[in-house]
Amino acid sequence: MKWEGRRESKNVSDKRGKSAAGKTALGGGLIGIIAVLLYLFGGETGKQIAPVLEQMNSQQNTEQTETTRNLTETERQMGKMVAVMFADTEDVWHQIFEENGMQYREPKMELFDDKVNTKCGSATADVGPFYCPADETVYMDLRFFEELHNRFGAERGNFAIAYVIAHEVGHHVQTLLGTNSKVHQLQQGKNQKESNKLSVGLELQADFYAGVWSKYNQKYLEPKDIDIALSAAQAVGDDAIQKRVNGQVNPDSFTHGTSQQRKEWFMKGFNTGDIKQGNTLDFLR
Secondary structure, three states: OOOOOOOOOOOEEEOOOEEEEOOEOOOOOHHHHHHHHHOHHHOOOHHHHHHHHHHHHHOEOOOOEEEEOOOOHHHHHHHHHHHHHHHHHHHHHHHHHHHOOOOOOOOEEEEOOOEEEEOOEEEEHHHOOEEEOOOOEEEEOOOHHHHHHHHHOOOOOHHHHHHHHHHHHHHHHHHHHOHHHHHHHHHOOOOHHHHHHHHHHHHHHHHHHHHHHHHHOHHHOOOOHHHHHHHHHHHOOHHHHHHHHHOOOOHHHOOOOOHHHHHHHHHHHHHHOOHHHOOOOHHHO
16 A cells, blocks of 8 residues: 555654553463454443453553663554554544534544553453544554464455454444444343354444445555455454364354455445445444
8 A cells, every 4th residue: 555655644643662561461472462462443332342451451460660662663554654643534534424414533543562451441462453443543553463474374465454444433433323232232132143143243334444445545546455454354364263273164153254245245335435335244234
């Protein structure tokens, strides 16, 4: 994706280099990366993700010290790139909302290392990128993308980051449109299997919105960008994750959708560019 020299969002807060150091019970190895992929892309909304964050936070050692470090030039450049990508989501979603007679409210983004406090609870980097509807903020530890490439085979490229950002902003769009709250209501009293199905619908719609954003933003795309996004979607499908981690697949436990579903809904968004086509939830049909 072409990003150099373009507008950077003023809604990005870079807190990298300022973090609480200390070991966690989850660790940074295989168990930690499983936690990342179980709750990948912040698919849980406020009431869902908060207990997860609290549980992970409660498992941390209490002895922690504040540490600071200087960002490398590579890290600084990545921060600028992310700010441009976030600015692109602002421009596109303002346009889409205006086209549909609505007004878009911009979310915020916070970049962090290791640990972050949010209105949805405290989280470590093991949670992966996520969106907190309570403060309308996307939270990202950018080192996640190296893990995604090195351990789970996603193709390397800056559009993998753009795809994740667009997915998280998709959850913000769901918050603005009331879809998140509707799903919460429908999940009340449901068994885990039925509740998971609703979560899958929410996630696939966020992938669809990421595709819509890509369609509107394609003047800045490069030839391989869509393939890179599809590679990331392939890597984070529930079936791909479970097969790699457990060696078997349990569809009833899916919360984000299969690799094929994630790719299909992203491409439907990209091919149509029409937010009205993202009916991934039964109550929207």
